[in-house]
Amino acid sequence: MLDRVNKWYDKTHVLRDVSLTVAPGERIVVCGPSGSGKSTMIRCINRLEHHQTGRIVVEGTELTGSTRALDTIRREVGMVFQAYNLFPHLTILENCTLAPTLVRKMPRREAEQLAMEYLTRVKIPDQAGKYPGQLSGGQQQRVAIARALCMQPKIMLFDEPTSALDPEMIKEVLDTMVSLADTGMTMVCVTHEMGFARRVADRVVFMDRGEIIESGAPEQMFGDPKTDRLRAFIAQIL
Ligand code: ADP
Numbered sequence: 508m509l510d511r512v513n514k515w516y517d518k519t520h521v522l523r524d525v526s527l528t529v530a531p532g533e534r535i536v537v538c539g540p541s542g543s544g545k546s547t548m549i550r551c552i553n554r555l556e557h558h559q560t561g562r563i564v565v566e567g568t569e570l571t572g573s574t575r576a577l578d579t580i581r582r583e584v585g586m587v588f589q590a591y592n593l594f595p596h597l598t599i600l601e602n603c604t605l606a607p608t609l610v611r612k613m614p615r616r617e618a619e620q621l622a623m624e625y626l627t628r629v630k631i632p633d634q635a636g637k638y639p640g641q642l643s644g645g646q647q648q649r650v651a652i653a654r655a656l657c658m659q660p661k662i663m664l665f666d667e668p669t670s671a672l673d674p675e676m677i678k679e680v681l682d683t684m685v686s687l688a689d690t691g692m693t694m695v696c697v698t699h700e701m702g703f704a705r706r707v708a709d710r711v712v713f714m715d716r717g718e719i720i721e722s723g724a725p726e727q728m729f730g731d732p733k734t735d736r737l738r739a740f741i742a743q744i745l
């Protein structure tokens with residue numbers, strides 16, 4: 508899906524010939540030091556940033572500036588960020604029904620039913636009438652996951668979804684992500700949660716300074732890293 512992608516911010520080369528194919532149903536964990544380009548890569552897949560050279564193809568559509576590409580992204584790609592980005596003036600239920608009613612033109616009734624289904628799946632159906640500010644960080648992040656799922660995406664992207672959370676809330680969000688993985692969802696997750704990676708990742712991708720340095724099964728990557736850079740990184744996060 509990414510083929511020799513390069514991106515620069517002005518003169519800073521932040522993605523260097525990044526190639527990554529994600530098969531349907533595959534779970535990929537992306538890790539690497541801060542500033543290595545992980546968020547930029549994720550944001551290019553979601554077209555929040557654009558790349559300069561190389562190709563990115565999502566669900567058969569090449570990402571260019573075309574409306575067709577943007578439609579594909581909106582419909583097929585769900586994204587969860589470090590900051591939950593919920594709309595503070597909308598209830599939890601309204602946060603979840605906004606995009607399906609506006610973008611997918613889903614009737615309100617149906618959108619609400621679907622939202623309740625996903626809120627049940629992330630185990631907070633009882634919070635539907637509240638506002639984001641009334642929920643804990645972990646609950647808000649689970650709402651963010653439910654909201655993304657309400658668009659019924661084919662791929663879910665996560666960018667350090669637990670790194671802003673208190674330790675006791677990390678587990679509930681990771682558990683939600685594990686159960687999502689169990690449904691067969693295609694997932695690309697930037698996270699340093701090695702337990703999560705070991706449990707669900709088909710493949711771990713290690714980035715450093717804009718490049719994919721190494722990738723492989725979690726046991727191999729964490730147990731027997733091939734490069735000094737990955738070895739040093741693992742020593743640091745343990
Ligand atoms: P990571 O998510 O791995 O920490 P990022 O993708 O956020 O890394 O950043 C990669 C590099 O791109 C860093 O050197 C960062 O400073 C730079 N960068 C990120 N966003 C911008 C931006 N909007 N403008 C300029 N430089 C940026």
Ligand code: MG
Pocket residue numbers: 545546547666667
């Ligand atoms: Mg980042």
